[in-house]
Amino acid sequence: MINITARGFELKQGAKDGIDKELKRIEKMLPDSASFDVTLSKKKDGYKCDITVINVGSFIRGEAEADRIEPVIDMTVDDLKRKIRKLKTYLVDKKRKGAIDEIVTAFEPLSDEISMENFEQYDASSAEIKRQKSISLQMMTDDEAIVQMEMLGHSFFVYLGIDGKTKIIYKRIKGYGLLICE
Numbered sequence: 001m002i003n004i005t006a007r008g009f010e011l012k013q014g015a016k017d018g019i020d021k022e023l024k025r026i027e028k029m030l031p032d033s034a035s036f037d038v039t040l041s042k043k044k045d046g047y048k049c050d051i052t053v054i055n056v057g058s059f060i061r062g063e064a065e066a067d068r069i070e071p072v073i074d075m076t077v078d079d080l081k082r083k084i085r086k087l088k089t090y091l092v093d094k095k096r097k098g099a100i101d102e103i104v105t106a107f108e109p110l111s112d113e114i115s116m117e118n119f120e121q122y123d124a125s126s127a128e129i130k131r132q133k134s135i136s137l138q139m140m141t142d143d144e145a146i147v148q149m150e151m152l153g154h155s156f157f158v159y160l161g162i163d164g165k166t167k168i169i170y171k172r173i174k175g176y177g178l179l180i181c182e
Contacts, residue, residue, distance in 0.1 A: 001035040008042030015040075015069050022077045023051075029084050031055055040069065049076040053084075058138070060084060060151040083151050090147050137166065145169045146176060 002023060004016060023036055034055040041048045046067035053060040062080030066072035137160040140148070146169055149157035156170035166181040 002038065003036065004038045004040070006040050006042075009040075011040060015073075018070065019073055022073055026077060026081050026084065029081070029088075040072075047072045049073055051076050051080055053080065058148060058151075060087060061153055063153065087147060087151055142167070142169060142178065 002020065004011065004019060019038055023038075027034070030053060034053055037052045037054065039050045041050075043065065046065060047069050048063070048065045049069075049072040050061065050063045060080065060083050062076045062078075062083060064072050064075035064079055066075060135158065137158065138148075139160045139162060141162055145157050145159045145167070148159070149155075149169055149171075156168055158166065158168050161167045161180070168179040168181070170177045170179070
């Protein structure tokens with residue numbers, strides 16, 4: 001399934017067909033259950049494309065910016081292909097090391113969701129929250145969390161450790177840091 005969103009302009013059918021064609025190039029690299037969220041945004045000096053692949057609780061995101069729509073889509077798909085190859089290499093290496101059972105359980109979604117509605121209201125007059133998301137924590141090892149963080153292109157990642165504790169892995173100048181919530 002492909003969801004396409006255009007922000008700041010109207011996307012023509014030709015561009016939608018081009019996106020479908022490009023995503024067919026990488027669709028065969030993914031399981032049938034994978035879906036795509038494509039967001040194209042008009043910037044003052046061009047376009048930005050963000051494609052997120054969602055597959056059973058795991059995410060891979062490719063993004064790029066260019067002055068025209070066609071090249072930005074191609075560049076984003078190329079970024080996505082590179083990340084998928086990197087992930088597959090990681091999974092093959094883990095399988096060789098005998099940790100395939102951990103990978104299987106890490107990709108099973110958990111039913112508990114974190115919702116901002118459950119938190120008490122507080123006065124946030126000094127800070128302005130620009131965006132809010134609800135996430136579902138996935139159980140995984142620290143190494144798998146690092147891979148997920150890299151696949152998303154984020155500087156941190158929140159997950160449920162194998163020990164049942166909520167953990168936050170984050171990038172440092174050299175290496176990674178880990179916060180364990182108690």
